[in-house]
Amino acid sequence: MRTASSFAGLLTGEQKIIDSIKSWVGGNFIGDDCAVLASQTLVSTDALVEGVHFRRDLMTLEEIGWKAVAVNLSDIAAMAGRPRYLFVTVCAPPGFSQSDFRSLYSGIGECARQYRVSIAGGDITASEQLMLSLTVIGDVHENGCLTRAGAKPGDVVIATGDFGASRAGLWQLLSGESSGKRSKEDDAAHALRKHICPVPRLSEAWTLVGKTGSAGALMDASDGLADALVQIARTSSVGLMMELGSIPIHEQTKKIAAQAGADPVEWALYGGEDYELVGCIDANVWGEWRKEGARGNPFVPIGIVTDGSSIDLTRHGSAAPPLDMSKCFQHL
Amino acid sequence: MRTASSFAGLLTGEQKIIDSIKSWVGGNFIGDDCAVLASQTLVSTDALVEGVHFRRDLMTLEEIGWKAVAVNLSDIAAMAGRPRYLFVTVCAPPGFSQSDFRSLYSGIGECARQYRVSIAGGDITASEQLMLSLTVIGDVHENGCLTRAGAKPGDVVIATGDFGASRAGLWQLLSGESSGKRSKEDDAAHALRKHICPVPRLSEAWTLVGKTGSAGALMDASDGLADALVQIARTSSVGLMMELGSIPIHEQTKKIAAQAGADPVEWALYGGEDYELVGCIDANVWGEWRKEGARGNPFVPIGIVTDGSSIDLTRHGSAAPPLDMSKCFQHL
Numbered sequence: 001m002r003t004a005s006s007f008a009g010l011l012t013g014e015q016k017i018i019d020s021i022k023s024w025v026g027g028n029f030i031g032d033d034c035a036v037l038a039s040q041t042l043v044s045t046d047a048l049v050e051g052v053h054f055r056r057d058l059m060t061l062e063e064i065g066w067k068a069v070a071v072n073l074s075d076i077a078a079m080a081g082r083p084r085y086l087f088v089t090v091c092a093p094p095g096f097s098q099s100d101f102r103s104l105y106s107g108i109g110e111c112a113r114q115y116r117v118s119i120a121g122g123d124i125t126a127s128e129q130l131m132l133s134l135t136v137i138g139d140v141h142e143n144g145c146l147t148r149a150g151a152k153p154g155d156v157v158i159a160t161g162d163f164g165a166s167r168a169g170l171w172q173l174l175s176g177e178s179s180g181k182r183s184k185e186d187d188a189a190h191a192l193r194k195h196i197c198p199v200p201r202l203s204e205a206w207t208l209v210g211k212t213g214s215a216g217a218l219m220d221a222s223d224g225l226a227d228a229l230v231q232i233a234r235t236s237s238v239g240l241m242m243e244l245g246s247i248p249i250h251e252q253t254k255k256i257a258a259q260a261g262a263d264p265v266e267w268a269l270y271g272g273e274d275y276e277l278v279g280c281i282d283a284n285v286w287g288e289w290r291k292e293g294a295r296g297n298p299f300v301p302i303g304i305v306t307d308g309s310s311i312d313l314t315r316h317g318s319a320a321p322p323l324d325m326s327k328c329f330q331h332l
Numbered sequence: 333m334r335t336a337s338s339f340a341g342l343l344t345g346e347q348k349i350i351d352s353i354k355s356w357v358g359g360n361f362i363g364d365d366c367a368v369l370a371s372q373t374l375v376s377t378d379a380l381v382e383g384v385h386f387r388r389d390l391m392t393l394e395e396i397g398w399k400a401v402a403v404n405l406s407d408i409a410a411m412a413g414r415p416r417y418l419f420v421t422v423c424a425p426p427g428f429s430q431s432d433f434r435s436l437y438s439g440i441g442e443c444a445r446q447y448r449v450s451i452a453g454g455d456i457t458a459s460e461q462l463m464l465s466l467t468v469i470g471d472v473h474e475n476g477c478l479t480r481a482g483a484k485p486g487d488v489v490i491a492t493g494d495f496g497a498s499r500a501g502l503w504q505l506l507s508g509e510s511s512g513k514r515s516k517e518d519d520a521a522h523a524l525r526k527h528i529c530p531v532p533r534l535s536e537a538w539t540l541v542g543k544t545g546s547a548g549a550l551m552d553a554s555d556g557l558a559d560a561l562v563q564i565a566r567t568s569s570v571g572l573m574m575e576l577g578s579i580p581i582h583e584q585t586k587k588i589a590a591q592a593g594a595d596p597v598e599w600a601l602y603g604g605e606d607y608e609l610v611g612c613i614d615a616n617v618w619g620e621w622r623k624e625g626a627r628g629n630p631f632v633p634i635g636i637v638t639d640g641s642s643i644d645l646t647r648h649g650s651a652a653p654p655l656d657m658s659k660c661f662q663h664l
Contacts, residue, residue: 017433017456024434025441025451035452037417037469039371043452045419045467049459085369087377089465101349102356109357119357120367120375123465124349125663127381133421133455133465135377137369331457 007234010311010325012227032147032235033078033219040140044075050093050130052331058173061100063196064132065107071222072136073115073200074275078220080146080209081138083202085120086112088134091127104132115202141206144214151217151236151280157303158286160204160277162194162248163225164264167271168256169195175260190252198275204298208279211289217280224272226323229303229311232280239308244269244315246302265315270327280305339566342643342657344559364479364567365410365551372472376407382425382462384663390505393432395528396464397439403554404468405447405532406607410552412478412541413470415534417452418444420466423459436464447534473538476546483549483568483612489635490618492536492609494526494580495557496596499603500588501527507592522584530607536630540611543621549612556604558655561635561643564612571640576601576647578634597647602659612637 034042169191172178221228257264313320366374501523504510553560589596645652
């Protein structure tokens with residue numbers, strides 16, 4: 001029988017420490033996007049640290065607040081849940097003013113309102129570094145709960161949106177190529193918007209769970225598409241066969257990657273922060289869904305689930321080099 | 333009608349920012365030790381920052397982990413709830429090793445096991461400063477939920493344990509007077525134990541709610557007895573008359589205060605981190621409970637609730653100076 005250790009070579013340092021923590025504290029909940037409590041309550045917690053997750057010279061405090069909420073809601077979307085309550089802890093560095101608090105909470109409040117989540121508590125304290133720690137509480141969707149562990153051989157691997165754009169937006173910010181594009185709602189700002197103002201794929205997840213119930217797998221690609229594939233494969237004890245050519249990549253991402261001298265497929269796999277959904281769905285269910293037409297279907301197919309114990313990649317039909325997790329962004 | 337603004341002069345800077353945040357985000361849950369969700373779920377979140385809440389040269393990582401859990405559980409005790417799940421976020425500074433993680437989680441796990449709480453998730457990330465952010469989830473007690481808002485004129489103000497000891501223990505640590513006392517289980521280590529290894533007053537809170545149901549008020553004195561009194565008075569829109577001479581202060585606390593040239597009553601009022609419970613209970617219910625004898629009753633009376641709009645203090649019967657909240661420890 002295959003075990004999670006088949007993928008040991010594909011674990012990041014961060015993942016290894018999480019595995020150790022699980023063994024020390026015996027947490028049998030840890031390991032998915034959210035914990036599923038006995039009451040069918042979903043809980044997820046995410047920290048954002050200045051200099052690690054964001055820079056105040058690249059994003060406004062409103063944007064940082066908005067993003068902090070959005071990435072937490074994305075964890076609820078990753079299990080097809082409905083977010084209800086948010087708890088916000090802010091560690092504020094010296095000189096963080098009342099007006100700074102107001103800007104930060106304005107972004108937090110705006111995103112919470114947009115997705116109808118109540119801010120129900122939190123904590124504030126001093127620190128050397130701006131740090132936000134958010135906990136989101138939601139309900140399991142009435143049609144079921146999708147975890148990383150539900151992929152079955154023969155399933156189709158599907159994904160929402162496009163990948164690599166957040167990395168492209170970050171490149172624009174870092175290289176100073178973003179000036180003037182920020183306020184535009186046009187397509188030229190796609191990458192920036194994906195980086196600064198990610199959209200939690202809640203309605204897409206609810207559509208999926210409406211089709212599959214609790215069958216299938218789901219997670220969000222917050223740490224990159226490669227990480228999402230590894231997590232689903234190891235947790236479900238399956239293999240994957242992925243066609244890199246079918247990963248959706250926005251035209252603007254390709255243009256920015258060319259400008260940066262980077263491979264857009266590498267940005268898609270390892271760039272992270274796209275907050276798109278990656279799912280595995282029964283091939284027949286997927287076939288029926290496709291017959292309804294692409295209109296209103298937020299997912300595209302990007303691979304298949306195998307009974308193997310590896311993740312095999314092709315690029316336009318030819319074998320491609322294996323995943324290299326050292327290219328992932330590490331938060332630790 | 334009296335409003336919370338009667339106590340505006342007694343609010344700390346921290347409290348004023350929390351009030352602003354409430355007005356910005358419209359959180360109608362914020363303001364008690366825990367949020368009480370529609371599902372009768374209690375949620376509380378607390379952050380501990382190195383240099384603000386703890387110092388690694390004064391406490392071991394095991395002790396820091398233990399205390400981080402205990403102070404979060406104390407918030408559940410403050411509403412007489414039953415803690416169930418814990419979410420632990422650790423922001424680790426450069427050089428924080430695998431072995432450091434293990435020590436920290438060993439303390440976290442030990443306290444969680446002692447109070448039968450499951451560690452159900454969390455996050456780890458890099459930072460410049462060691463920071464722990466914990467969220468605890470619990471259930472409302474089957475006999476009811478006690479908030480800060482339930483005090484009525486005529487109630488008796490009661491408290492568990494003793495006050496000022498944590499401040500005394502901190503003084504011992506800071507002055508280097510703690511050497512050799514740490515491992516002793518004898519009474520000489522009372523203050524150190526109260527500072528390093530506080531006990532969440534869960535069973536005491538359950539006993540109280542068994543006597544009162546949802547009638548009465550309760551909170552924990554994490555930011556000092558003075559802060560607890562102000563919070564109960566303003567949230568319940570009542571006045572208080574407190575006899576400082578009846579605040580329980582351990583003999584060892586008095587001895588250490590004398591050594592430090594401090595007033596033990598000031599340590600009790602403003603020192604903070606005692607994590608004792610402060611409650612308000614109907615005078616008749618209290619009278620009946622007292623008749624059963626002091627044995628098994630973890631509370632002592634320290635004042636009465638009035639229909640006034642101020643907190644009046646006496647010390648051995650004579651009027652004492654009013655509360656001075658500038659003496660509280662501020663986390664911001």
